[in-house]
Amino acid sequence: MKSRTIKVDYLARVEGEGGLFVKIKNRTVVDVIFNIFEPPRFFEAFLRGRNFTEAPDITARICGICPVAYQMSSVHAMEYALGVKVDGQLRALRRLLYCGEWIESHILHIYLLHAPDFLGYEDAIRMAKDYPDAVKNALRLKKIGNELMILLGGREIHPINVKVGGFYKVPAKKELENHLDDLKWARDAAIDTVKLVSTFNFPDFEQDYEFVALRHPDEYPLCEGRLVSNKGVDIPIPDYEKHFEERHVEHSTSLHSVIRARGAYHVGPLARYNLNFDRLPQSAQQAARDVKLATPCNNPFKSIIVRAVETVFACEEAIRIINEYEMPEHPAIEIQPRAGVGYGCSEAPRGTLYHRYRIDDKGKITDAKIVPPTSQNQKIIESDLWEFVQKNMALSNEKLTWLCEQAVRNYDPCISCSCHFLKLHIERE
Amino acid sequence: MLLIGVGNEFRSDDAAGLITARMLFHRIGDKTQIIEMSGEGAALIEAWKNMSAVILIDAVSSGAPAGTIHRLDASTQNIPSDFFHYSSHAFGVAKAVELSRELKNLPPRFIIYGIEGKSFHAGTVLSSEVNKALPVIIDLIVKEIELFSSDN
Numbered sequence: 001m002k003s004r005t006i007k008v009d010y011l012a013r014v015e016g017e018g019g020l021f022v023k024i025k026n027r028t029v030v031d032v033i034f035n036i037f038e039p040p041r042f043f044e045a046f047l048r049g050r051n052f053t054e055a056p057d058i059t060a061r062i063c064g065i066c067p068v069a070y071q072m073s074s075v076h077a078m079e080y081a082l083g084v085k086v087d088g089q090l091r092a093l094r095r096l097l098y099c100g101e102w103i104e105s106h107i108l109h110i111y112l113l114h115a116p117d118f119l120g121y122e123d124a125i126r127m128a129k130d131y132p133d134a135v136k137n138a139l140r141l142k143k144i145g146n147e148l149m150i151l152l153g154g155r156e157i158h159p160i161n162v163k164v165g166g167f168y169k170v171p172a173k174k175e176l177e178n179h180l181d182d183l184k185w186a187r188d189a190a191i192d193t194v195k196l197v198s199t200f201n202f203p204d205f206e207q208d209y210e211f212v213a214l215r216h217p218d219e220y221p222l223c224e225g226r227l228v229s230n231k232g233v234d235i236p237i238p239d240y241e242k243h244f245e246e247r248h249v250e251h252s253t254s255l256h257s258v259i260r261a262r263g264a265y266h267v268g269p270l271a272r273y274n275l276n277f278d279r280l281p282q283s284a285q286q287a288a289r290d291v292k293l294a295t296p297c298n299n300p301f302k303s304i305i306v307r308a309v310e311t312v313f314a315c316e317e318a319i320r321i322i323n324e325y326e327m328p329e330h331p332a333i334e335i336q337p338r339a340g341v342g343y344g345c346s347e348a349p350r351g352t353l354y355h356r357y358r359i360d361d362k363g364k365i366t367d368a369k370i371v372p373p374t375s376q377n378q379k380i381i382e383s384d385l386w387e388f389v390q391k392n393m394a395l396s397n398e399k400l401t402w403l404c405e406q407a408v409r410n411y412d413p414c415i416s417c418s419c420h421f422l423k424l425h426i427e428r429e
Numbered sequence: 430m431l432l433i434g435v436g437n438e439f440r441s442d443d444a445a446g447l448i449t450a451r452m453l454f455h456r457i458g459d460k461t462q463i464i465e466m467s468g469e470g471a472a473l474i475e476a477w478k479n480m481s482a483v484i485l486i487d488a489v490s491s492g493a494p495a496g497t498i499h500r501l502d503a504s505t506q507n508i509p510s511d512f513f514h515y516s517s518h519a520f521g522v523a524k525a526v527e528l529s530r531e532l533k534n535l536p537p538r539f540i541i542y543g544i545e546g547k548s549f550h551a552g553t554v555l556s557s558e559v560n561k562a563l564p565v566i567i568d569l570i571v572k573e574i575e576l577f578s579s580d581n
Contacts, residue, residue, distance in 0.1 A: 061439075104471075112520055125524065128531040136532060142471040157467045 020404060022389055029393075032386045034378060034408065047368040052078050052337060052359045056162045059355070059370065064157050065108065068101040068149065069348030070370075071162040072223050073355040078164045080238070081342025081359055082335055089328040090166040093152060096176075096321045097159070098222045098346070100148025102314040103141060103186065104156070105349035106269075106307040109412045110197060111138035114304050117406040118200035134196065137189050141311070144179070144186045148318065151175060166332030176322040183322070187315035191287045194308040198291035203403065205388055206298040209380065210262060211271035214347055220279040220313055221272060223346045228275055229265065230296070238343040240354050246371060257376040264379035267351030268411060269306040270297060281320075284312040300384060300410040307349075307412075337363025348373050350412040377411045384410070430577060431480045431536075432461050432570070435468040435487040435522060442495075442546030442559045446486040449544070452567055461574060470520035474529045482538035482577055484570060487522055488559075489543030496558030498566050499543035503530075508541065540573060542566055 023031035043062055047055060055074040060067035072094060079086060086094070111134065112124040121127040128135040146156040151171055153159020161168050214221035215228040227243075228234045235243055246255035259265050274296035277285065288295070288309045297306065339361040345354050351373025358367040388407050392400060434450020437443045447465050454463045466473060468487065477483045489499055501508060507530075508523040522541075529535040544566060547556035555563075 108471075108520060123524075125527045125531055128528055132532055135528065139471045139474055139528075139532075143475050146469065146472055155467065156469055156472060 020385070020408065022385065022404065024389070024393070027393055029386050029390045032382050032389070034382045034385060044368045044370055047357070047365045050365050052082070052357070052363045052365060053164055055355075055357065055365065055368075056164065057160065060158045060160075060162075062370070062372070063348075065105050066101060066348045066350065066353075067158045068098050068153065068162075069346055069353050070355075071159065072098060072346040073344040073348075073353045073370075074357075075162060075164050075344070076223055076346065077342040077344030077355040077357050078359070079335075079342070080344060081340035081357060082164070082338060083340070084165060084333060084335055086166055086333060089326055090170070090332070092321045092325065093167065093170060094162075095222050096148060096318055097152040097162070099314040099318040099321070100145045100152065102349050103145030103190075103311055103318075104149065105145075105412075106311045106314070107138050107141045107145065107193075109349075109409075110193060110304055110307050110311075111135060113412070114406075114409050115197065115200075117402070117409060118197075118202075118304070137192075141186050141189055141193075144182045145314075147179060147182070151179070163332055165335045166328075166330070168331060170328055170331045172327055173325050176325055180319060180322055183315050183319050187283065187312060187319065190308060190311040190315055191283070193311065194287040194291055194293075194305060197304045197308050198293065200304070202299060202301045203388075203392075204299075205301060205384075205391065205407075207300070207384065207387060209266040209271075209298060210259065210264070211274050211296075212259075212265045212267050212376075213271040213275045213352060214345055215275055216279065218279070220276050220281075220317070221347050225345075227345060227352070229259075230275065231262065233259065237345045237354075240343065240345065240371075241356070241369075244354075244371070244376075246375065255375055256379045257371060258379060264383050265376065266300075266380045267373050267376045268303065269310050269349075269351075270300060270303045271351065272347060273297065273306045273309065280309070280313050281316040283316055284309050287312050300407070303410050303412075337361065350374065351377060374411075374413045377413060381408055381411055381413065430461055430482045430484070430574065431477060432463045432574075433473070433476065433483060433485045434463070434465045435473075435485060436465075437467065439551060439553060441548040441550055441552040441554060442544070442556050443488045443549050444553070445488045445544040445546060445555060445559050445563075448555065449486045449542075449563060449566055449570070452563065453570060456567065457571060457574065468521050470522070470525035470528065473522065473525040474532075474534065477536050477539075478529065478534040480536045483536045484540045484542065484573060485522065486542045486544070486566070486570070488546040488549070490546060490549070491543070493545045494558070495545050495547035495556055496562040497545040498562055498569065499541075499545070500569070501541040501543070503535065503539040503541050504537055538577065542570060 021033040056071040059070035059074045062070050116127045149156045154161040210229050210231045212229045214225035216225035246257050249256050277295045293305050341358045343356050354371040356369040434446040436446040450463050450465050503526050508526045510523045544562050
């Protein structure tokens, strides 16, 4: 009798496990493998055969921490395919929803995931013993971000109010104004956060990165703009796949993204900040200057400061949008399906998120491609680790492990990797 | 007294806490404040920080047989971080309880009821084991609330 085995190495769920393997031979790093679980491949298959209207709700399920990013990239891609432009207050409300996500995601990462690395605590719970006020402020900040997501998205995790063409329901001005006082407090608390995290000790480590992010003519980028880099990329979003490709690597279930012409690149807060500093509001620029944060900043450990600066931006932008808000007459624009291909990019808290869909004349999705920021940063994370371990070879395994985990968390790569699932194995010969 | 049902209604048995809360609402909703939450830690702490007593119900993945009912007194014992089914937001129930304890805003009376889940795959149907456990856990919680009321 033939035996048959069905083995599932990784379940198709949002949370992933990360592993890290570093091999050192004769005081030289000879191998670095960073492997994380990337679920979106399965979502691309789920999407086939579904209606175009379902993409924002299905893709929101990919991530519990940045569902808005998936919704925004998907609706922009669909609207591109359908020849529709969402503008005015509906566009502003989308930015506002995204601000909520940036606030809650950045604050989670800064205080609860990354700060313990710098302050020498195993986790935020132990850190809270010595920094109770900072943690309480973090929880309040996170709640303020969550509340924007609840108001505009229906709930704080996997929002349900975003649709292709706009929203299912839009708030009255008064409902938004109720959040103004909290957001003003949050802006000030974010400025204090910039000050606090800038006092941390940062390893002396820089690389000559190619930073990639959206750039918009007038705004700090969230949902729109051209894709640019500090080494010559300047393309419209539909040209993404001409310049970037995903490559399979033997050791990983996740594809590695590269720039076809040059290889690894860096997406996320540091990339956005370096490419769009001039688009930040005055208060955020000043917060960065006050702590002497360089522009460009090439030290990935300082991404924690940049996240705080971006939180100042998100609060400031939310306040601006609410002040200028007028309730639109309709929550969404009417859309008729047609055959086409659509492209969308938005800036998830942890970096650029690309979606591409093909739909038929009935509006059915026939093909989908999703490139999450974690996939794009995977190669640069390995590159950082390679250089970092080589430079810090003299450290004990314990210390080096701590710093390597911290180096991975610089990229806020995915929620389980950012927490306690990362296992480091250093082999010395 | 606040009763919190936690879970994801689209992840099969992960909905157990939410379903229990809804069933309790029909039975004692006029006497007890009952809310449903996703399990996001900051929101949880915010919900309970000024309460004197909380009962929280969530699906559990501890390795026990499906349908097993667990009762933990969080006011006297630490909650292991791997007790609950994985959280998709890194900062779920167990960490929220422990962080709240450190921040000294954990309600003085805090009982957690866990229902051991069988399947956490995408879906909207509870396993038969969890379904069978629901009337039992509801009776236990009603008694718990009565006991608390008589203590006060």
